Amino acid sequence: MEFVIKISQFLLSLSLLIVLHELGHFIPAKAFKTRVEKFYLFFDVKFSLFKKKIGETVYGIGWLPLGGYVKISGMIDESMDTEQMAQPAQPWEFRSKPAWQRLIIMLGGVTVNFILAYIIYVLISFVYGDTDFSSKSLKDGYWIDNPVLNDIGFQTGDKIISIDDVTINSHSDVIKKIISGEKYLIERNGVSQTIEMPVDFLGQLSSRKEKGSLFKLRIPFMVGEVVDTLQNKSVDLKEGDILLSVNNKEVRYFDQLSSVLEGYNGTTVSTVFLRGEDKIARELKVDSDGKFGIIPARNLVRFDELGYIEVTRKEYTFGESFKGGLDKFTEQIVSYWDQLGKIFSPETGAYKGVGGFKAIFDIFSPQWIWQDFWALTAFLSIMLGVLNLLPIPALDGGHVMFLLYEMVSGRKPGDKFMEYAQMVGFFILIALVLFANGNDIFKAIFN
Template sequence: MEFIIKISQFLLSLSLLIVLHELGHFIPAKLFKTKVEKFYLFFDVKYSLFKKKIGETVYGIGWLPLGGYVKIAGMIDESMDKEQMAKPPQPWEFRSKPAWQRLIIMLGGVTVNFILAYFIYVGISFTYGDKDYTIDSLEGGYYIENPLLLDLGFKTGDKIIEVNNEPVKSHTDVTKSLISAEEFTIERNGTTKKINLPEDFLGQLSSRKNRSSLFSVRVPFMVAEINDTMQNKGVDLKPGDVLVAINGRDLKYFDQLEPTLENYKNQTVSATFLRDSETIQRDLKVNANGKIGIFPAYSEEKFEELGYFEVTRKEYSFIESFGGGADKFVDQVAGYFEQLKAIFNPKTGAYKGLGGFKAIYDIFPDFWSWEAFWTLTAFLSIMLAILNLLPIPALDGGHVMFLLYEMISGRKPSEKFLERAQLVGFIILIALVLFANGNDIFKAVTN
């Protein structure tokens, strides 16, 4: 079931982005009376799952979900239709249109992706608002389980005070800074300490077999339900009960449970739970693996009420949401450029974390959340737009690069040159796709 939910979100998001991107090329092409021969979701190598011709355009769905395309007559693209290009130019062909019209057609896809991302962020601001954890309120600091962070000197309970000598006020400030972070200032047991990250921190992070979360907010163990096949079936516990002690030993945080139970394998322990405002005692059996067979729950409202953190919330009116959406849009665009900067700098090793379709699939949650779906779709829309703007022949950015050269110099590159450039660009793209998806396979095999 989890797989179905994740793959459904992945395909729905991908399909939406592809169709709207290609629509961004299609609409200006039609406005400028340019013939569009095909409009496809996914690639139709050899055959199509569906196709129907309406007017002069064949609309279809291919079987290979690696993207989509519109085939515009008289344009040197991935179809490499040399037979058509060998014929005399026709008025309804792309190559016959003025350079400024061709530029608008080529920029249409990324423009739609940017606009889509912005309006999604507007909708998220209006519907969900903003919420964050204040750093000062994280009484127990962070839970650190990532081996690389532990090797660098971080410990559970550390509070992050500064990143690159800039004060951090919220949990989001910490997570956003990870791409460019060089130095952390932490508070541990009332004293401050600086921890320097190696230049290839991102590369080391990607290379580790255990890539568990970096900085996790510490919360208590709260009961969701008891596994009815485990040893504590029938114990009188209710969803929402919070574990606070084992055999009289305080247990304030979830991360303290496993090491505590290690000492009581195959034993019965006296567990203290908080139920509403009262404490209750229950005897629990610990199995040979140090487990009690109780599923944990998460409740932001409950944990905030108990004082584990303070959540700052901001709601937006309809008008205010346009400003809130703009802030989110600008932050994400700037953040993605930071990621690209790191990826193209070999010293950071960030290229080792480059992923393909499985990496994108993995970022979707295994439960259905419209907020998460739209947030991820907006991010992927920005990613698709920026990547398509890279000046690589075969990408929109490559076409734009040659069009700008033509508009500035007054000379149009020869069709033979454009064909060769398209071929080179296609080879580069195939290499990047193979590298990214190869990384996915390597990580899956080595983990």
């Protein structure tokens, strides 16, 4: 069921982004009376799953979900239709239009991507607001279970005071700085110290087989569900019960449980849980792996009530949401440009983390949470827009580069040159796609 939910989100998000991106080219093309021969979701190599001609345009759905396209008459694109380009230019063709109109047509896709992301962030701000956690409320620091962070010098319980000399006031400040942060000032047992991040931090994260989240909140062990096929199925525990102790040893945080249960494999232990305002005692069996067989839950409101964290909420009026959406949009643009910069810097090793469609699929939640779905779709829209602006022939950015050259120099690149440039760009794209998806396969086999 989890796979069905994830693949449904993946296909819905991808389809929405592709259709709207191509619509961004389609609308100005039609506005400038340029003929659009095809409008396709996914690629129709050899055959289509669906197609219907309306007017002069064939609308269809291909079988290969690697993107989509609009085929504009008189334009050298991925179709490499050299036969049409050998004919005299017609007034309805792309090549017959003024350079400024062609530029607007080519920029239409990425413009829609950025507008879509901004609108989504505005609506997220208005509908959901912002939820954050005060750094001062994290009295016992972060849970560090990522082996790379452990090797660098971080430990569970570390409080983050500043990153790159910028004071940290909330948990979101830490998350925003994970990619770019180079110098962390932390407090450990009341003593301040500085941790310098290695240049190849992102490369180490990608290469390490053992995985773990980055800077996890320390929360208690709350009962979500007692698995009815495992050892504690008959124990009277309810969703929301919070573990307080095991064999008279306090267990304040989830991350302390594994060490407390060490040595009790295959035995029964005495536990105390908090249910509402009452404490209840229960005998629980520990399996051979040192686990209770209980699926944990997460209730931030309850954790706030008990003093584990301080949840901060910011609500937006409809007018305020436009500013809130702009802030989120700007932060993501800056963050993604920073990621690209690190990917193209070999010394960072960030290229090892580049992924293809499986990597995108994996970041979707196994639960359908609309807020998360829309936030991820907005991010992917920004990613699609930025990548399409790269000055690589065959991408929108490549076409824009040649159009700007034409507008500045007054000389239009020849059709033969554009054909060769398109072929080079196409091979570059194929190489990038193979590299990204090859990374996915490599990690699936060896990690």
